[in-house]
Amino acid sequence: MARGITETDVHIAADELVAAGERPTVERIRAHLGTGSPNTVTRHLETWWQGLGRRLHVQHVRLAVPDAPEVVTALAGEWWERALEAARAECTQALAIERSTLLKDHEALNEERARLAVESSALRAELDAARHSLQVAQVQATEQQRLIDQLQHQTRELAQQRDVALARSKELEVAREALQGHLQRAEDSARAERESLTQHLRATEDRAHAEVDRARQEAKELSSKLSTLAKERASVERRHRDQLETARVATADIQQELAGQRARADGLEAQLESLRNLPIALEAALRTQNSAGAKVERKKTKIRSGSGTP
Missing domain, CATH: 1.10.287 (Helix Hairpins)
Incomplete structure (x- = not known):
């Protein structure tokens, strides 16, 4: 199933854009992630900019060891850069895996939408057929009710004629x-x-x-x-x-x-x-x-x- 982007996804994408020498923007982050709504990316990018100064200060404090030799400082910076590159590579790999998963989920979602569209079309056709059948049944029921009323009227008339005939038969029987x-x-x-x-x-x-x-x-x-x-x-x-x-x-x-x-x-x-x-x-x-x-x-x-x- 596809999921929405998180604040961490946006921050990592911004760090990767900065590491690549690009200024992080909403369009670049969305293109880098391959997904995400502009409003969500804008909101998370704002938090990234707000925490950027604090993170740079912490990194500077960690690298600025008091009274440390310049060689040690250079080696520490080099190890820090390598750690950042390893972290970026790991994040890039995880992001690629996440993108692949999102693409698969997106394709599955499209297939599900197509299947649902076909099913919806079939259901609409069945609904139209059912409505037509209901209309035909209502017309037939109305006609049958009319025939029943007519038969009941004829039955009453025949009953009256039968009563008259029986009375006449009794009179004729008495005369006979x-x-x-x-x-x-x-x-x-x-x-x-x-x-x-x-x-x-x-x-x-x-x-x-x-x-x-x-x-x-x-x-x-x-x-x-x-x-x-x-x-x-x-x-x-x-x-x-x-x-x-x-x-x-x-x-x-x-x-x-x-x-x-x-x-x-x-x-x-x-x-x-x-x-x-x-x-x-x-x-x-x-x-x-x-x-x-x-x-x-x-x-x-x-x-x-x-x-x-x-």
Whole structure:
């Protein structure tokens, strides 16, 4: 990781510039270090200038040994210069290592910035896609809510129509039951009347058969009397003709009555048959009425839809 320059870094750089015969300035120190902000270098260079006089005085005191021979003083100065050069070399090497480290950290920082820029671009693209997806989802949710409201409205209308249809069905069921009861009573009445007519017809037929048998018996008796009573033949024949004519008239009346009874029975049978077909006719009439009612409801619905009535 890159780090900021310290006061020691600036002081060492200033000493090295002085040793190289250059006057330390902010630009030269920054160029010598390869980094550092102008404000920081300026502040640390000020402290270097402030401590320069004290350091020179200390060095002068150390070199100025009282009563020391000139050779000793020269050797001491030479050793001091060599010590300074060794210190400068060590500082220069450390500074080079520090610069290399700073350059590597700077390159790593640039690479990290580039990677973060790529990641930031990808995140922006993902964010834009997510925003677009959110907008699409909101639009879809709005449309789905509209469809749900429409379906709920249609469901309420269908429920109302169902209730009306159920009420109408109950009314028709009551009417059908009433008609069924009326039809049942009519069938029972027709059945009873038919049975009565059948019994009457049978009784009439029995009477007619009895009359015919009696007339036959009388005819036999007359025939036997004719064979024995030749003298009374003419009178007997006249009486027999009269009786036969009476029997024929009676038989014709009976047959006419039988024909009338049969015609009445056929009429009752036709009425009974029509009463049997009455439920079918009623069912057809109810279906026709329901169809007409459905057409009227559809027309009303179309009229309401055309007028915008909900």
